[in-house]
Amino acid sequence: xxxxxxxxxxxxxxxxxxxxxxxxxxxxxxxxxxxxxxxxxxxxxxxxxxxxxxxxxxxxxxxxxxxxxxxxxxxxxxxxxxxxxxxxxxxxxxxxxxxxxxxxxxxxxxxxxxxxxxxxxxxxxxxxxxxxxxxxxxxxxxxxxxxxxxxxxxxxxxxxxxxxxxxxxxxxxxxxxxxxxxxxxxxxxxxxxxxxxxxxxxxxxxxxxxxxxxxxxxxxxxxxxxxxxxxxxxxxxxxxxxxxxxxxxxxxxxxxxxxxxxxxxxxxxxxxxxxxxxxxxxxxxxxxxxxxxxxxxxxxxxxxxxxxxxxxxxxxxxxxxxxxxxxxxxxxxxxxxxxxxxxxxxxxxxxxxxx
Amino acid sequence: xxxxxxxxxxxxxxxxxxxxxxxxxxxxxxxxxxxxxxxxxxxxxxxxxxxxxxxxxxxxxxxxxxxxxxxxxxxxxxxxxxxxxxxxxxxxxxxxxxxxxxxxxxxxxxxxxxxxxxxxxxxxxxxxxxxxxxxxxxxxxxxxxxxxxxxxxxxxxxxxxxxxxxxxxxxxxxxxxxxxxxxxxxxxxxxxxxxxxxxxxxxxxxxxxxxxxxxxxxxxxxxxxxxxxxxxxxxxxxxxxxxxxxxxxxxxxxxxxxxxxxxxxxxxxxxxxxxxxxxxxxxxxxxxxxxxxxxxxxxxxxxxxxxxxxxxxxxxxxxxxxxxxxxxxxxxxxxxxxxxxxxxxxxxxxxxxxxxxxxxxxxxxxxxxxxxxxxxxxxxxxxxxxxxxxxxxxxxxx
Numbered sequence: 241x242x243x244x245x246x247x248x249x250x251x252x253x254x255x256x257x258x259x260x261x262x263x264x265x266x267x268x269x270x271x272x273x274x275x276x277x278x279x280x281x282x283x284x285x286x287x288x289x290x291x292x293x294x295x296x297x298x299x300x301x302x303x304x305x306x307x308x309x310x311x312x313x314x315x316x317x318x319x320x321x322x323x324x325x326x327x328x329x330x331x332x333x334x335x336x337x338x339x340x341x342x343x344x345x346x347x348x349x350x351x352x353x354x355x356x357x358x359x360x361x362x363x364x365x366x367x368x369x370x371x372x373x374x375x376x377x378x379x380x381x382x383x384x385x386x387x388x389x390x391x392x393x394x395x396x397x398x399x400x401x402x403x404x405x406x407x408x409x410x411x412x413x414x415x416x417x418x419x420x421x422x423x424x425x426x427x428x429x430x431x432x433x434x435x436x437x438x439x440x441x442x443x444x445x446x447x448x449x450x451x452x453x454x455x456x457x458x459x460x461x462x463x464x465x466x467x468x469x470x471x472x473x474x475x476x477x478x479x480x481x482x483x484x485x486x487x488x489x490x491x492x493x494x495x496x497x498x499x500x501x502x503x504x505x506x507x508x509x510x511x512x513x514x515x516x517x518x519x520x521x522x523x524x525x526x527x528x529x530x531x532x533x534x535x536x537x538x539x540x541x542x543x544x545x546x547x548x549x550x551x552x553x554x555x556x557x558x559x560x561x562x563x564x565x566x567x568x569x570x571x572x573x574x575x576x577x578x579x580x581x582x583x584x585x586x587x588x589x590x591x592x593x594x595x
Numbered sequence: 596x597x598x599x600x601x602x603x604x605x606x607x608x609x610x611x612x613x614x615x616x617x618x619x620x621x622x623x624x625x626x627x628x629x630x631x632x633x634x635x636x637x638x639x640x641x642x643x644x645x646x647x648x649x650x651x652x653x654x655x656x657x658x659x660x661x662x663x664x665x666x667x668x669x670x671x672x673x674x675x676x677x678x679x680x681x682x683x684x685x686x687x688x689x690x691x692x693x694x695x696x697x698x699x700x701x702x703x704x705x706x707x708x709x710x711x712x713x714x715x716x717x718x719x720x721x722x723x724x725x726x727x728x729x730x731x732x733x734x735x736x737x738x739x740x741x742x743x744x745x746x747x748x749x750x751x752x753x754x755x756x757x758x759x760x761x762x763x764x765x766x767x768x769x770x771x772x773x774x775x776x777x778x779x780x781x782x783x784x785x786x787x788x789x790x791x792x793x794x795x796x797x798x799x800x801x802x803x804x805x806x807x808x809x810x811x812x813x814x815x816x817x818x819x820x821x822x823x824x825x826x827x828x829x830x831x832x833x834x835x836x837x838x839x840x841x842x843x844x845x846x847x848x849x850x851x852x853x854x855x856x857x858x859x860x861x862x863x864x865x866x867x868x869x870x871x872x873x874x875x876x877x878x879x880x881x882x883x884x885x886x887x888x889x890x891x892x893x894x895x896x897x898x899x900x901x902x903x904x905x906x907x908x909x910x911x912x913x914x915x916x917x918x919x920x921x922x923x924x925x926x927x928x929x930x931x932x933x934x935x936x937x938x939x940x941x942x943x944x945x946x947x948x949x950x951x952x953x954x955x956x957x958x959x960x961x962x963x964x965x966x967x968x969x970x971x972x973x974x975x976x977x978x979x980x981x982x983x984x985x986x987x988x989x990x991x992x993x
Contacts, residue, residue, distance in 0.1 A: 395954045402950030409944025569759040572752035579749045580737040
């Protein structure tokens with residue numbers, strides 16, 4: 241324990257940043273010196289010595305990370321206010337994907353829909369999906385967490401896991417046990433423009449076009465409105481907030497509503513981005529997003545976004561360099577390293593739990 | 596409602612007063628006797644026998660997890676890792692998987708002619724326990740300074756990493772000559788059945804010896820658990836669970852006590868994992884899913900956190916529900932109502948539902964630990980929610 245404490249003192253935030261930067265720097269140097277295979281020319285491998293591949297990893301990772309960021313905000317909001325890891329959150333995201341795909345089927349969106357109709361349809365889908373997942377999250381809070389507000393904290397964690405399984409099986413019955421491909425409505429693989437040899441695809445633009453406005457609106461809501469102030473007060477001290485006349489239960493419901501809405505938006509983006517959906521997608525996404533929330537500093541919205549983007553880049557680097565089968569292990573390895581070295585995360589405050 | 600409960604409590608006290616002082620020993624003895632003769636009541640290869648063997652193995656796992664979560668209050672969501680390591684100990688030391696080696700210790704005449712490492716099942720059990728104990732201590736190290744949910748996340752990550760290693764172990768080469776760490780999703784098959792000199796090899800046509808073997812393991816683990824609970828170590832666990840700061844300032848060694856909880860819990864998981872390996876005759880990476888950790892945790896919770904008898908009852912209950920009630924008895928139920936799925940598909944959903952219902956209605960479990968029951972009733976009397984702080988977060992987390 242004592243050597244560990246010493247290591248922690250010296251490593252701290254900069255150590256974590258160094259550990260995170262190690263991967264891209266290593267691969268960048270390796271690309272420049274050893275080169276990488278960019279394709280085949282007349283049967284011979286074409287070796288490039290530049291940073292375009294790294295740039296591509298970053299573009300892919302950041303846009304993928306935008307989805308994780310949206311989910312991670314839900315974790316971080318809920319943890320900030322009732323200190324519960326909402327295990328069902330990833331599955332709410334999955335339900336969001338399923339709802340969105342169902343809805344655009346109902347609206348008749350297809351590969352041949354015109355640009356205007358497509359955008360209009362997707363905006364309607366986005367709004368309805370966000371309402372559905374937001375209400376679902378509120379419902380889960382009402383049924384599974386509120387009765388246990390005063391029970392041991394373990395109890396709520398276990399009902400969260402229970403609800404996660406229930407939602408997964410709802411998804412399983414809804415759309416079967418194997419991944420389903422959905423139509424690529426936005427033609428996500430088309431290049432919009434190229435920066436320094438890195439193609440920026442439509443799906444990347446979409447991810448940011450949904451994530452950035454939502455995060456800005458959320459930040460405005462939390463920092464500037466009366467309800468947002470109530471949320472911050474409840475997160476700080478529920479008891480004192482109640483004494484000040486804040487309806488704590490309503491505030492907690494509002495938090496779940498916001499988290500669920502963002503998860504729904506992420507679900508829609510995911511379905512368009514990956515063009516396939518699966519009942520199990522929420523479990524993995526939930527774990528990754530939780531890692532992101534912890535990395536950024538749990539309870540901190542900016543941290544969740546930062547963590548999501550970083551995790552996205554780590555994933556994309558591992559996917560293309562080590563092989564996708566090892567990605568999960570690397571991400572979780574980082575999670576354990578963060579837990580050991582800096583439990584409060586990159587931007588987080590010292591918490592009671594992470595002491 | 597509370598009057599009824601008080602009445603029941605009175606009756607129970609009255610009954611207990613009239614029983615002779617040796618009644619609990621007699622009860623234990625007769626339960627063991629029933630356990631031993633049970634297989635004679637069913638045909639030796641029936642589905643029920645199979646479900647019983649699996650349920651008893653679950654009970655052993657549940658006892659192991661109960662040490663970590665129940666006694667020491669460290670929420671472990673990666674228990675499947677020890678199932679995996681135990682099963683792989685069997686795959687490594689009880690099959691032809693390491694085909695370059697020729698090591699044979701006390702195995703059946705047939706197995707001793709085969710290539711690979713073949714150890715006697717008892718030796719495999721011991722090595723599984725040791726491997727898992729070391730792994731348990733390793734995963735314990737990073738969680739020492741953490742509390743509550745953070746421990747849960749680290750253990751979960753550890754379980755997932757072991758799962759990824761199991762799936763990708765095919766690409767990890769060991770030594771020369773093409774031996775790998777695991778066989779991934781293909782699975783290590785043709786593992787040895789347990790063999791004891793004088794008894795012979797077990798066969799899947801006759802399930803009774805398997806049952807007696809796992810029942811004996813259960814009894815050993817149960818005995819160790821009972822002795823541990825009342826030992827100095829067991830009391831140290833409870834003290835740490837209830838208030839870490841107070842316990843440490845009273846001189847309880849934090850590192851050693853917590854690591855021992857992880858190690859001992861893991862060792863039991865490893866033993867049952869090794870048994871599952873030989874019973875299922877294959878060690879497949881696909882068996883080691885996160886859902887399994889939750890399944891075992893559900894047994895501990897439903898039985899009653901920290902309660903030894905609760906852990907056994909929880910393991911048996913969920914084992915029977917999972918392996919007998921859902922697949923054999925109720926599986927066709929949804930189709931009676933015109934629903935197009937089978938119950939086995941949604942078994943985890945059913946467990947999720949059970950967990951939610953259980954937590955909302957009876958958070959203390961079926962057979963709550965005496966100490967916790969007292970706490971809960973005392974609290975309700977005092978009407979103070981603050982005492983209800985969970986074991987994992989006790990110690991200044993209110």
